Amino acid sequence: MITLSRRRLMAGGLAIGAISGVDAQATAANGPDRRLIASTRSLDVNGRAATVFRLVDEAGNAGLTLAPGDQFQVTLDNQTPDHTIIHWHGQLPPWTQDGFPWPQTPPLAPAATRAYDFTPIPGTYWMHSHQGLQEQRLMTAPLIVHDAAERREDRQEIVLMLHDFSFTAPDELLAGLTGQTQSQIHAMARLSENVAVSSSKMPADHQMGTMHGMQNMGSMGSMGSMGSMGGMTMDLNDIAYDAFLANDRTLHDPEIIRVGRSARVRLRIINGASSSQFWIDLGALTGRVVAVDGHKVQPVPGHRFPLAIAQRLDILVDLPVGGAFPILARLEGSRRRTGIILATSGARITRFDTTGLNKMQPIDNSLETRLIARAPLARRKPDLLHRITLGGSMKPYAWSLNGDYWPHIKPLMLQKGQRVEIELVNHSMMAHPIHLHGHAFQVIAVNGKPIRGAVRDTVLVTPMMGSVRIAFDANNPGRWALHCHNLYHMMTGMMTEFRYGNIRV
Numbered sequence: 043m044i045t046l047s048r049r050r051l052m053a054g055g056l057a058i059g060a061i062s063g064v065d066a067q068a069t070a071a072n073g074p075d076r077r078l079i080a081s082t083r084s085l086d087v088n089g090r091a092a093t094v095f096r097l098v099d100e101a102g103n104a105g106l107t108l109a110p111g112d113q114f115q116v117t118l119d120n121q122t123p124d125h126t127i128i129h130w131h132g133q134l135p136p137w138t139q140d141g142f143p144w145p146q147t148p149p150l151a152p153a154a155t156r157a158y159d160f161t162p163i164p165g166t167y168w169m170h171s172h173q174g175l176q177e178q179r180l181m182t183a184p185l186i187v188h189d190a191a192e193r194r195e196d197r198q199e200i201v202l203m204l205h206d207f208s209f210t211a212p213d214e215l216l217a218g219l220t221g222q223t224q225s226q227i228h229a230m231a232r233l234s235e236n237v238a239v240s241s242s243k244m245p246a247d248h249q250m251g252t253m254h255g256m257q258n259m260g261s262m263g264s265m266g267s268m269g270s271m272g273g274m275t276m277d278l279n280d281i282a283y284d285a286f287l288a289n290d291r292t293l294h295d296p297e298i299i300r301v302g303r304s305a306r307v308r309l310r311i312i313n314g315a316s317s318s319q320f321w322i323d324l325g326a327l328t329g330r331v332v333a334v335d336g337h338k339v340q341p342v343p344g345h346r347f348p349l350a351i352a353q354r355l356d357i358l359v360d361l362p363v364g365g366a367f368p369i370l371a372r373l374e375g376s377r378r379r380t381g382i383i384l385a386t387s388g389a390r391i392t393r394f395d396t397t398g399l400n401k402m403q404p405i406d407n408s409l410e411t412r413l414i415a416r417a418p419l420a421r422r423k424p425d426l427l428h429r430i431t432l433g434g435s436m437k438p439y440a441w442s443l444n445g446d447y448w449p450h451i452k453p454l455m456l457q458k459g460q461r462v463e464i465e466l467v468n469h470s471m472m473a474h475p476i477h478l479h480g481h482a483f484q485v486i487a488v489n490g491k492p493i494r495g496a497v498r499d500t501v502l503v504t505p506m507m508g509s510v511r512i513a514f515d516a517n518n519p520g521r522w523a524l525h526c527h528n529l530y531h532m533m534t535g536m537m538t539e540f541r542y543g544n545i546r547v
């Protein structure tokens with residue numbers, strides 16, 4: 043089904059051409075209408091071919107890059123054999139264009155198209171499927187929205203997208219975690235796409251027993267690795283992946299990006315992994331973090347920064363001399379790594395192993411507590427406070443919010459115009475990157491300590507009673523998901539809904 047926007051109709055013949063798919067190339071050159079194609083492709087990983095998804099623009103480039111002032115006027119064309127729905131992660135569209143499979147916004151059938159039209163916010167964003175486990179099969183891509191000020195900086199822009207990759211089918215990975223059969227997994231995947239059921243009780247066949255909170259400290263899964271924090275162990279890395287990809291390549295055969303001597307670079311780093319968190323390691327270079335999740339912050343200098351699942355970092359780097367400079371993403375709790383190489387002309391490029399010498403610590407909120415928003419929320423007392431407890435365990439493998447498992451949740455209600463605060467408290471042994479759809483929030487406290495932190499869309503809540511408080515203005519009426527962005531946590535229940543009071547469902 044295609045809805046013609048008023049703008050499209052006014053744009054006349056060329057735009058109509060794009061909608062019927064006749065002349066998309068010419069239209070792209072002449073107007074803001076863009077095509078985004080979801081399809082499959084073959085990807086070579088470690089010398090072995092895998093069939094994965096892709097999201098490309100009309101020129102075949104991954105994702106979308108919008109110029110300053112461009113409207114997000116996009117026709118999504120599903121050329122895959124499966125239903126799909128694409129979420130514009132971090133963007134603030136009307137809820138019916140958010141790309142979440144609510145009953146009112148069902149997934150897109152094979153061979154169908156759907157038109158989108160909203161005003162994007164500038165910065166480093168990304169897009170990914172919100173259908174089943176498609177994200178793990180690389181139905182992900184960058185979504186870069188330029189602003190005029192960044193253009194004037196005249197920096198070389200380098201997008202670095204990270205993935206975790208397995209040759210094993212994602213539903214088998216999930217089955218391996220939960221101990222369920224594939225048909226049970228398929229039933230669970232269907233549940234996750236359905237309407238939230240207003241119930242705080244799990245159905246009998248999903249009863250997980252008393253496994254919330256810290257009672258399960260002794261029964262960790264065998265697949266995961268562990269880190270230690272204050273003498274206690276925490277869970278990391280639920281899945282043993284076959285590879286970690288930086289712009290679709292491993293560190294054995296990395297992307298080498300040519301830069302000028304004393305180049306001025308803006309790295310736009312996107313953690314598009316399904317279940318892996320990294321330390322970004324600039325090696326010999328020093329960078330300045332100037333934006334997180336697309337939102338500007340006061341610059342923070344450094345050479346190693348944590349990056350939770352779904353988060354983004356904009357880092358400015360000025361090369362001091364010529365040479366080859368690896369930009370590494372090092373898996374937390376592991377020696378494994380991926381990355382790209384920046385190289386000036388004639389630089390000797392050494393080979394890098396996909397495992398490093400040192401095992402990395404778990405990522406933490408050490409950067410978060412140093413961030414200061416360039417455009418903070420106005421100071422205001424909250425009208426509404428929701429406390430959300432993060433629970434779950436590796437065995438049995440299931441994750442919850444306030445003890446409820448999606449879709450058996452009670453929507454959290456809010457009203458337009460309210461200042462809302464959410465206190466996220468993590469009772470589990472694992473960190474959770476929590477993402478709120480449709481709103482940019484400010485981090486206002488970490489572990490009980492107030493900060494005037496970053497504005498962003500995904501925040502890490504550290505394990506073992508770690509807490510984060512976020513605030514946002516309820517200015518985008520609709521139904522909105524809040525969930526853990528670890529795909530396997532979301533799929534086993536760690537999702538809920540924020541619903542504005544006047545929305546008909």
Ligand SMILES: [Cu+2]
Nearest residue numbers: 474526528531
């Ligand atoms: Cu989680």
